[in-house]
Amino acid sequence: xxxxxxxxxxxxxxILEVRNLKKYFPIKAGVFSKQKGEVKAVDxxxxxxxxxxxxxxxxxxxxxxxxxxxxILRLIEKTSGEVIFKGKDVYGLDKNELRxxxxxxxxxxxxxxxxxxxxxxxxxxxxEAVKEHGLVPKDQYEEYLDNIMTSCGLQSFHKDRYPxxxxxxxxxxxxxxxxxxxxxxxxxxxxxVSALDVSIQAQIINLLKDLQKERxxxxxxxxxxxxxxxxxxxxxxxxxxxxxxEYGKTxxxxxxxxxxxxxxxxxxxxxPNPDVRMNRIILEGSIPSPADPPKGCKxxxxxxxxxxxxxxxxxxxxxxxxxxxxxxxxYE
Amino acid sequence: MRKFxxxxxxxxxxxxxxxxxxxxTIMRSMPSSFVENMAREKAxxxxxxxxxxxxxQLNESYGLDKGILGGFFHWLGQAIRGNxxxxxxxxxxxxxxxxxxxxxxxxLGAISFILQIIIAIPxxxxxxxxxxxxxxxxxSVFALIGISLPSFFFxxxxxxxxxxxxxxxxxxxxxxxxxxxxSPFGKxxxxxxxxxxxxxxxxxxxxxxxxxxxxxxxxxxxxxxxxRTARAKGLAEKRVINYHAFRNTLIPIVTIIGGSLPAxxxxxxxxxxxxxxxxxxxxxxxAMTTGDIPFSMFYIVFMAILTLLGNLIADILYxxxxxxxxxx
Numbered sequence: 152x153x154x155x156x157x158x159x160x161x162x163x164x165x166i167l168e169v170r171n172l173k174k175y176f177p178i179k180a181g182v183f184s185k186q187k188g189e190v191k192a193v194d195x196x197x198x199x200x201x202x203x204x205x206x207x208x209x210x211x212x213x214x215x216x217x218x219x220x221x222x223i224l225r226l227i228e229k230t231s232g233e234v235i236f237k238g239k240d241v242y243g244l245d246k247n248e249l250r251x252x253x254x255x256x257x258x259x260x261x262x263x264x265x266x267x268x269x270x271x272x273x274x275x276x277x278x279e280a281v282k283e284h285g286l287v288p289k290d291q292y293e294e295y296l297d298n299i300m301t302s303c304g305l306q307s308f309h310k311d312r313y314p315x316x317x318x319x320x321x322x323x324x325x326x327x328x329x330x331x332x333x334x335x336x337x338x339x340x341x342x343x344v345s346a347l348d349v350s351i352q353a354q355i356i357n358l359l360k361d362l363q364k365e366r367x368x369x370x371x372x373x374x375x376x377x378x379x380x381x382x383x384x385x386x387x388x389x390x391x392x393x394x395x396x397e398y399g400k401t402x403x404x405x406x407x408x409x410x411x412x413x414x415x416x417x418x419x420x421x422x423p424n425p426d427v428r429m430n431r432i433i434l435e436g437s438i439p440s441p442a443d444p445p446k447g448c449k450x451x452x453x454x455x456x457x458x459x460x461x462x463x464x465x466x467x468x469x470x471x472x473x474x475x476x477x478x479x480x481x482y483e
Numbered sequence: 484m485r486k487f488x489x490x491x492x493x494x495x496x497x498x499x500x501x502x503x504x505x506x507x508t509i510m511r512s513m514p515s516s517f518v519e520n521m522a523r524e525k526a527x528x529x530x531x532x533x534x535x536x537x538x539x540q541l542n543e544s545y546g547l548d549k550g551i552l553g554g555f556f557h558w559l560g561q562a563i564r565g566n567x568x569x570x571x572x573x574x575x576x577x578x579x580x581x582x583x584x585x586x587x588x589x590x591l592g593a594i595s596f597i598l599q600i601i602i603a604i605p606x607x608x609x610x611x612x613x614x615x616x617x618x619x620x621x622x623s624v625f626a627l628i629g630i631s632l633p634s635f636f637f638x639x640x641x642x643x644x645x646x647x648x649x650x651x652x653x654x655x656x657x658x659x660x661x662x663x664x665x666s667p668f669g670k671x672x673x674x675x676x677x678x679x680x681x682x683x684x685x686x687x688x689x690x691x692x693x694x695x696x697x698x699x700x701x702x703x704x705x706x707x708x709x710x711r712t713a714r715a716k717g718l719a720e721k722r723v724i725n726y727h728a729f730r731n732t733l734i735p736i737v738t739i740i741g742g743s744l745p746a747x748x749x750x751x752x753x754x755x756x757x758x759x760x761x762x763x764x765x766x767x768x769x770a771m772t773t774g775d776i777p778f779s780m781f782y783i784v785f786m787a788i789l790t791l792l793g794n795l796i797a798d799i800l801y802x803x804x805x806x807x808x809x810x811x
Contacts, residue, residue: 226715248674253717270730271809280716313806326712333716
């Protein structure tokens with residue numbers, strides 16, 4: 152009873168909750184496209200994000216970070232689990248309700264080159280959804296568009312230009328302006344800076360931070376760049392092969408990593424000081440196929456601390472310190 | 484843009500010159516010529532001159548006594564002034580013969596071209612939208628049948644079903660037996676009625692490739708990131724398909740449509756022959772088999788001009804539909 156009361160009290164603050172989310176892609180083969188198996192891209196993930204905060208999601212390529220982001224937004228359909236956004240199940244909505252919800256949940260894609268239609272002028276790209284959803288009265292539309300563009304570091308005369316006339320950083324600004332134009336509360340940033348130059352990366356990250364402060368936005372920040380995630384996130388989740396292995400506050404994760412995989416990841420971050428000897432933990436082998444993940448703990452094939460139990464039993468997520476969760480048999 | 488068009492036109496003139504030269508050389512080098520056949524015929528008549536004498540005389544009067552290059556430049560000099568000479572096979576000026584046969588071909592080509600576009604493009608989009616569904620397979624099979632069927636075979640089947648068995652249409656010709664007695668509107672209906680089978684043949688046979696092309700391009704566009712962006716914006720699926728996806732699919736389709744220009748005027752040799760329509764394709768076929776150099780030259784140069792123009796139009800349309808190619 153008491154437990155439930157606490158949760159309800161909390162839930163005002165929690166904008167997004169993901170419960171046991173799974174996304175399996177079928178593998179089809181043969182003449183009659185029989186299903187031969189499934190790729191477990193997202194395999195039983197749960198987490199919560201507080202309003203106004205940023206959660207970083209890290210992991211190596213192909214571990215299901217982007218699929219997680221897209222399944223939350225229902226850009227691809229889930230296999231099972233729940234996504235609760237502002238107290239409503241995203242997967243319980245019909246087509247029209249979902250379209251409406253799109254204005255509240257947005258996404259910034261990784262590649263600013265391919266995610267903008269080459270046939271539309273920038274003003275149209277940014278403002279189209281505003282018009283479609285009727286968010287602003289017609290006479291204020293131009294002004295609204297100008298405001299959004301300036302706040303993202305674009306000029307209003309850029310409206311009539313086409314995406315190919317812009318640089319990568321400017322294009323990503325267009326993408327950000329596009330997603331902000333519908334006045335969302337929650338944005339999935341799907342590796343928004345990994346296609347950009349390092350010098351531009353900082354600009355875009357700072358822009359995202361400023362906009363967050365201004366508009367009280369909530370981000371799910373997907374990246375494989377740990378230093379970027381450390382800079383922007385309040386909480387961090389570490390993914391390996393479709394599952395969350397560690398989850399906690401950014402300081403806790405970076406100062407005191409618990410899971411062997413997190414330790415290995417962090418040891419790979421370069422330190423800008425040639426005199427410091429880096430103690431890199433080198434992982435053996437390559438990432439196993441998500442179509443046929445190892446039994447027990449998925450990481451046991453590459454883990455330096457592998458025990459017998461790791462090969463048999465899947466470790467459960469446990470709160471080892473306050474607000475610091477880890478799924479590893481070492482801490483049981 | 485103007486500079487680009489002018490440069491393309493200048494290049495086109497050079498290409499045309501060589502196309503004409505090559506065709507003329509081939510026509511002149513054929514093993515049997517119009518003049519030889521005529522001389523043989525005349526020599527076989529009783530009491531006339533010998534074959535050799537006829538040949539010499541005819542060669543001179545048809546201008547074949549000059550060498551290939553000499554003959555070509557003579558033809559070119561006349562052609563530039565708009566004089567394409569008299570057709571040997573039809574005994575009338577080439578341009579006059581052309582005027583009498585182009586109309587039917589153009590109407591036939593234009594109708595089937597329009598039908599082809601309004602059938603193939605929506606079908607292609609539908610197939611792409613539901614990739615690997617039953618309707619996708621049905622459309623693809625239909626398209627493949629269209630591509631694989633030779634027009635003479637398909638036209639024969641149509642004739643057998645609709646003319647012989649059902650008796651709905653005449654077997655061939657552009658006008659019915661009672662055409663002259665009909666009112667102007669009746670004449671129009673009579674012509675339209677005779678057009679049905681040839682138009683169906685041409686349309687079905689050509690639909691397949693355009694449909695497959697639309698499907699492939701649409702699929703590529705539908706899988707692109709900016710379509711995902713459009714969906715993420717919360718746009719209605721209709722708008723995503725018709726506005727975002729189709730606009731980008733147009734870019735490659737434009738080339739195919741530009742390339743269809745010669746087909747529009749060039750006539751359909753096989754279909755016209757099968758239905759005995761006095762169109763440009765049928766006439767050109769006759770001219771080539773009899774060795775009628777003036778008419779063949781005119782036809783091929785005409786086709787070459789259309790092809791070059793089609794490509795130029797496609798390039799200009801590219802700039803219209805794709806902002807990235809706009810030349811400053």
